Amino acid sequence: MxxxxxxxxxxxxxxxxxxxxxxxxxxxxxxxxxxxxxxxxxxxxxxxxxxxxxxxxxxxxxxxxxxxxxxxxxxxxxxxxxxxxxxxxxxxxxxxxxxxxxxxxxxxxxxxxxxxxxxxxxxxxxxxxxxxxxxxxxxxxxxxxxxxxxxxxxxxxxxxxQSPQQVEISEEDLKCCGAYDCITAAANNTTAFKKPxxxxxxxxxxxxxxxxxxxxxxxxxxxxxxxxxxxxxxxxxxxKESPLSLVLATFRLLKDKRQCFLIPLTMWSGFEQGFLAGDYTKSYVTCSLGIHFVGYVMICFAATNSLCSMLFGKISQFTGRKVLFSFGTLINLSCIIALLLWKPHPSQFAVFFIFPALWGMADAIWQTQTNALYGVLFEKNKEAAFANYRLWESLGFVIAFGYSTFLQVYIKLYVLLSVLVMSMVGYGIVEYMESKESPRPPTPVSKEITGAPAQETPLWSVPAACIVYGGNYHSKNAPVCECKSSRGRGSKGCTMAEDHNTKDTLKPLVFRLHDSVPKMVREVLMERGWSEFDKRQQDKSDWNLYWRNTPFHVTDHRNIKPWQRLNHYPETVKITRKDYLARNLKRMKGIYGSALYEFSPVAFIMPNDYVKFIAEYSKERQSQGRKSSYWICKPVNLSRGRGILIFQDIKDLIYDYVVIVQKYISNPLLISGYKWDLRLYVCVTSFCPLTIYTYEEGLVRFATEKFDLSSLDNVYAHLTNTSINKFGPSYKKDKVGIGRGCKWTFSKCRSYLRSIGVDDLLLWQRINNIVTLTLLAITPSVPLTHNCFELFGFDILIDDKFKPWLLEVNCSPALHLDCSIDATVKKGLLHDVIELLNYKQIDTLRQSKGVRTKASCASNHRLNALSLLLYNLSWKLQEDHLVKRP
Missing domain, CATH: 1.20.1250.20 (MFS general substrate transporter like domains)
Known part of the structure; x- marks a missing residue:
């Protein structure tokens, strides 16, 4: 084993x-x-x-x-x-x-x-x-x-x-059982409460x-x-954080109104479990049947609870959490009212087991859905959120067990009833607050983006450096990106430290890598003469570049020195996670029109959008008859093709977690009958102004079996991910020939497209347009953070009408080497990314230990709506010129 x-x-x-x-x-x-x-x-x-x-x-x-x-x-x-x-x-x-x-x-x-x-x-x-x-x-x-x-x-x-002294409980003693059981009655009821x-x-x-x-x-x-x-x-x-830091973070989360409104719901979990374990077992079961039946009754609760936890986890995909919370409230409300009215008697033997069974059913809802609710609402602060969950649930237990000996059972039931009502009121307010923050119907201009209506913005007041498109970058001639200073505009301009003549006085550049970073990153940096950070011999701030595959902690951004760079911006998950990307593109489509953002397939986030998806599915089913559209289902938090399902009939849609369902591009442009897509590398060196570089070379990835819509379950024909296709029967280690695991470079792909009459220049302009518009969707929400850059992997599919579609955006695109094409493209990519970042200038700051001021920008970081419209206009003019050129 x-x-x-x-x-x-x-x-x-x-x-x-x-x-x-x-x-x-x-x-x-x-x-x-x-x-x-x-x-x-x-x-x-x-x-x-x-x-x-x-x-x-x-x-x-x-x-x-x-x-x-x-x-x-x-x-x-x-x-x-x-x-x-x-x-x-x-x-x-x-x-x-x-x-x-x-x-x-x-x-x-x-x-x-x-x-x-x-x-x-x-x-x-x-x-x-x-x-x-x-x-x-x-x-x-x-x-x-x-x-x-x-x-x-x-x-x-x-x-x-097995006790031989089990005697029948008298009718007089039975009157003291149930809701009107109390301390004095328990003391007098020597029959029921006698120890074994x-x-x-x-x-x-x-x-x-x-x-x-x-x-x-x-x-x-x-x-x-x-x-x-x-x-x-x-x-x-x-x-790792100190215990005190976690305690402070736990209580700081109380500044969030949603957490405050969820306190009654969280404490309810402790109250209801405490009542069942402390009061129902004593005042109903032991009092009426004897202590030896407590175990059997609690078995009923445990079995029902376990079964329903799994069942409701499946059902929530179709109903959403609101329906389940309502159902749990209805069960507990009914049980509390019934327990207030019920006078337990041994002749009603089955009823003693029905109540814990129903209670277990409701508890399954509270445990599964409340935990899930915390995970969804406080995704960026899970540690503090679940610490709050444990704190308030445990406090519910403490209070429930604490007053157990001082109050009569009927008073405890009224307390339960009050806490349940307060829980649902607080939960309802939270759901209302969330609905207000969800994407709104299309409006002419989003105030979040512009800060002012578009028609009130004079043409000549457009910011001078709203969007900087760096173009392609490759080899040693790559341009250096910098915030453009605006002389004479005071604090509204962006400034960076001036470049200096470094001569031979610079210390060796130092890089720091996280454990999961591919070894090629280390090799490239070593080739360039960098040295690796050693925490045992160097000062903790004595490094220039920190590279990791996962996002950085907020303290890393807060404590960064002027000579240091991080390879991630905060908040870029808003386009690198599939559901966030779909939600943000849908928002931009509603604000600026669907024509501008038509490169993204129709998407539904499940289970929240299940009803909307059913409506769209039914509409297409009726209009197209039996030949309905094809759909693709992707888990939102998985990568490399894992968990993907392609279907035509809704009966085949099965999922166990949050997924995104999109229109499947069923007419891809094929090469020799095989499906393929593009992995485009994009480097963003600034979000203020938005500064974008696209790498000249990239990867063309092929499926390993010929495209066939009659076999939707054949992942080797429909997915191009190397991590999937390397297990296919046609995949070969030599990777020679399409369908055997080979890859192309962009250069070879563009040459092929020209050979079949495709205007590759126009196509690449459209792809660059997709990149820019996608990044514009999150630019206003990215915090103003210095000394960062981000390398994205854009996955683009070309259909048989030569229209490019955005499939997804990858954070930390894979830099492992699978073949010689990988080595050619990715190694050159890393060298050129380092060239882009102008590290000679930054290392001067490290040598002087931060005497100079950090790069700063006083912009309010809001994207002007007219700037986006002008960008679109300029793109349309370029496209018309490209279409009309001889």
Whole structure:
């Protein structure tokens, strides 16, 4: 068995053994330790300690002990709680609850860290995507772990059900069960609340403790310690922040109104789970049926919850979250009203199981959809968002268990009802706020873009340097891009430090690479005489270029020195992620007209646009009869052709996550019967003014099987991604000939197009037009950030009418070498990108340690609408000239 998978199974079964014990014991606390509310008080203290622990302990313990020993020591904290229940009192349960709470957060953090490192480690060895392997590992873990709720409750019911002293509960005692159960009634109801025989309790606790000890032994004996180099790699991949920074970020997020309105909904999750575990089990089940039925009832809840979590995850693709939240509210509202009115009696045996089943169904909605909601709303600040989620949910648990011993059950139900109503009001406000921020219907001019109506802008007031198109760049003659200074215009101009005669006084240029950067980047920089940054021997700011495949942290941009460059701008994800690109192009199309942005296929973001897609699909189906259009479905957060589905019949549309559905270009221009596309490299050196360079050479990628619309499931005929086609039967290592894995350069492609009568100059002007208009869609929203550049990969498809279509825009286009054409194009590309950035000038600043002022621009970074219209006019004039030329 593969080492990493073995470790995943060890952790999974270790957690299964531990939480089989803890889950069963938690369900019994309100019934087993009902004297003076000791059981629920211990749970309240436990979750309070968990809140404090999650803020400070996990990073410290993981760094000092490592993941393996943090897991083992944290499990021992759970065993201490099990032992405290053998002699339950305020002096044993409260301290052990604190110990468990302090160990809970490090346990889960260490588990997540271990699985993440294991997934990335295996992915690196197997040449796969780390995120995919991590998802698989977490899937295996939860598949095994989720069954712990069944086994723990089954053990308690089987053991406690053997008591020979189970007597029938009197009718008088039954009147004190249900919504009007209270502390005094519980004290008098000696029949229902009598503890089982202590021998049975000790037997159950012995099984639970033994299960916990086995979990620790399993981890200590069979779990491998993570290697030091893997830990260091993970620390570099995941930006490490101090616990205090995370705490501050958590509370800073409260400045976002959406987070404030979501607090009741998040706390509701703790309230409703606390009521079921602390009050329903005690005042309804134990009071009416006996403590030995608690386990069976909670099994019903756990099984329904697990099943519905998977079911609602599928349904949400078609209904959206609003429908599911409404359904969950309806279920809980009905249950609360019914519990207020219901007088439990043993003769209504099935009803005792119906309520937890319905509660489990609703809880599945709250757990899956609330987590998903946080992920969508706070995508740029996930760590702080989910820290808020854990904080407010845990606080809900603390309050629910805390007041459990002081209030009658019917009052608790009214509290639940109030919190549920407040939750839905807050959630409704958040949805309303989101709808207001979604793309609006077409308007003549967007105030976000222009700041003023177009008709009020005089022709002569157009900014002097709104768009700078650098043109093609190649070889040593590449122009140097700079902000154009505007003499005499004061602060409205853009200025950069002047160039200096560097002579021989410069220090060697220093580059810094992230672990995942292809080795060719290092080779090219070494060829140019650069040296690699060594954090052990050099000052942390003594570097010129930091290159990584993933976006930089906001602090990297904030702390950048004048002599340094980063290879990513912030916010460019707005065109490099498929759904964001579609949304921004749709917005620009609505503002400036569809004719200007007709290069983008019609797109729908699923599941949010499911109804709109159905309407469009039905409309085309009716107009074209059985010959409906072809559609392509792409996961929004995957690359390299993974997860793509091409279909004609909507019955074939299946997806498990957020996807984008677009019109499939079913009439591509073919070469020898094979589909092909262009990978165009574009370098942006400034967004103020927008300065664009397109690389003269690029790659033409071919499918490895002939194009055929009758076989839509044949990815080797419809996709051109090398990562897909290299597994095809026609792919050959020599890559000689179309259809065998070969690539062309742009030069060869343009020569071929001229040979068949295509005006390649006009075609390339249209492609450049696509590049510029796409980048204009995000220019106003890119923060004014100094000393950055961005290398994009634009994927362009040409149809049989010689019209270019934009397929997608890639952040950090692949720079790995697959063939000799790759080496020719990509190596020259990297050399010319470095030439573009004029590093001799920047290194002068590094030598003087930043005495000079950073490059600055006082522009308000708003794109003028008339400038865009004039750009379009100038393009149309160029196109007419090109069309009419002899």
């Amino acid at each position: 593969e080492r990493n998978l073995k470790n995943v199974l060890v952790i999974s079964f270790g957690f299964l053994l531990l939480f089989t014990a803890y889950g069963g014991l938690q369900s019994l606390q309100s019934s087993l330790n009902s004297e003076e509310g000791l059981g629920v008080a211990s749970l309240s203290v436990l979750y309070a300690a968990l809140i404090i622990s999650s803020m400070f302990l996990p990073p410290f313990l993981i760094e000092k002990l490592g993941c393996k020993w943090t897991i083992a020591c944290s499990m021992c904290c759970y065993i201490a709680f099990f032992l405290g229940n053998f002699y339950s009192s305020w002096y044993t349960l409260i301290p052990t609850s604190v110990i468990l709470g302090l160990g809970g957060a490090p346990l889960w953090s260490a588990k997540c860290t271990y699985l993440t490192i294991a997934g990335n480690s295996y992915a690196q060895k197997a040449g796969k995507i780390g995120r995919d392997i991590i998802n698989q590992y977490f899937g295996v873990f939860f598949l095994i772990f989720q069954s712990s709720g069944v086994w723990g409750n089954l053990i308690s019911s089987l053991v406690l059900g 025989e202590m021998t049975l309790v000790y037997t159950m606790l012995g099984i639970y403790t033994g299960s916990g000890v086995l979990a620790v032994l399993l981890i200590v004996t069979f779990l491998d310690q993570i290697k030091a180099n893997e830990v260091e790699s993970e620390k570099e991949t995941m930006k």
